[in-house]
Amino acid sequence: MSRAVSEVVSPSSNEGEPASWARRLVGNQQFMLFVVFVAIFAFFTFNDSVFASVSEIGNNITDFSTLVLLAVGETFVIATGGIDLSVGGTSGFAGVVGAIAMEHLAPHGEWVVLGVGTLVCLGVGIGIGLINAVLMHYARLVPFVATLVTMGAAEGMSLVLTGGAPVGSNFGAITLTEPKISVFSYPDIIIILITVVAGLYLHYSKFGRYTFAIGSNSFAVRAVGVNVRRHLTWVYVLSGALAGLTGMFIYMRLGSGAPSAGVGTELVAIAAVVIGGARLTGGSAQLSGTVLGAMILTIVSSGLIIMNVSPNFNQVAVAILIALAATFQALRKGSRADV
């Protein structure tokens, strides 16, 4: 009797059926996002051939680089079922603190300036990530409120430190964000490498596994002996660190620490994650989706500029994209019989 074997999962019924590959392709969010990306790219190129020029693609990649690390950190956070509103403010604050530090280091030569400056930006980001974790674990704030607090504090402190004007001018740094290898600058390549490694860690490592598991059922994760608090601390520290690096990148791009550089960018980062197919309640996200989301958002805003549409419409376009992505997700879910 004990040999009774119950059929837990019947094999997928539409396997081998004709046209099932097409259905699977349409059901694949990454593929659909890629199609959307190509369509938008083609649309803008058709409207103005400048869009597909090497220099414009280079510009787009630089824009993408200022966004994607924020979105990568946000993907980890959202996968746990949290949200990090502080990444934009953190990138601005890190850029300002880094710029002030680098100004003092100027006599020591360019590489010391950039090396220490990067560490300072990273440190500021990690610090804010830790503060987020402390606010959540000890002051018992939900992630939304905890990171709203640090967002406000970081943005405010940036203004306090700078009086509202850019600080620590270093126009030499701008050259670093110019294309060196094909259309990529060195920082672009570092950012792309970080993104790839982050993707591998999110989807193939134990760290990523727990990140999704916590977003799915934190009780279950705690029950098997995982220190959920410590894991969440690492996730918010990671998000902060990537925001800090973004601050350094923005500093290099602008040639100074601009206090308002990151304001509002957290919403674009969250938009990239949502367009990428992540579920805001946690447990489900794809880093490749986030990257495609960031690519789409990047070319939409630059395409609108090239088409001479008022930049004010950019936010409207972002809003429409989020609505479309969310609708697509909801429809796909609704059509799945087994949910």
Added chain:
Amino acid sequence: MSDPTPLYEARNVYKNYGSVAAVKDVSLTIHAGEIVGLVGDNGAGKSSLVKVLSGVYQPDAGQLIVDGVERHWKSPHDAMLAGVETLYQDSGLALDLTIGANVFLGREKMKPGILGRLGFLAQKEMDAEAAEDLERTGIAVHASKRTVGQLSGGQRQAVAIGRAVAWAQKVIILDEPTNHLGARQAGEVLAVMRAARERGLGVIFISHTLPHILEICDRIVVLRLGSVVRDAPTSTFTAESLLGTITGLHAE
């Protein structure tokens, strides 16, 4: 029973909530290859006792002894490491993870060499082993790449039980595992419990469904108002006498 040293023993355990005594002087043994039914009305102290046995609560008095060694659980994880697995009523699965990922949750296997040290998982190995583990416990898994959320309620429960049985080295505590299940699925769960017994595990089975208790248990422990009122082989009970003992409406 056959083995003089019980796998798991509770000796004179007390658990109070403020002035309310939820568990009073309870002693209980589970031997290898034995299914012990734990029954009682609502409020009889079953849940509190289970939480003490599984390490969620620490007893206010009394001893917990595993294989003759006294243990003090600081967490359910402690108990798990000592070979005592518990399946909770609200099953502890992460619905967005695959079956394989759930079976290995908290005990992931890492890739060999440098990749493993960098934190990367041996997913293929875990999927294959999970399927094997579940099959050994009486559950066939054809697609461990699917998420648990894509399974039906009964299938989820089967995975949760399969996981607990696969990992349990000594004792498995199943708290209402057949709740919300249809007759066929409940039958499958009972089959999994029999398979666990055959593997030499001790099984504690908590249920309100008395026919299941009478069908599968070797011994039944009846709790009433926090105390054990009867601890006897199943053959000494009838459906009526078991119900009577639980409610206290007629003498045992």
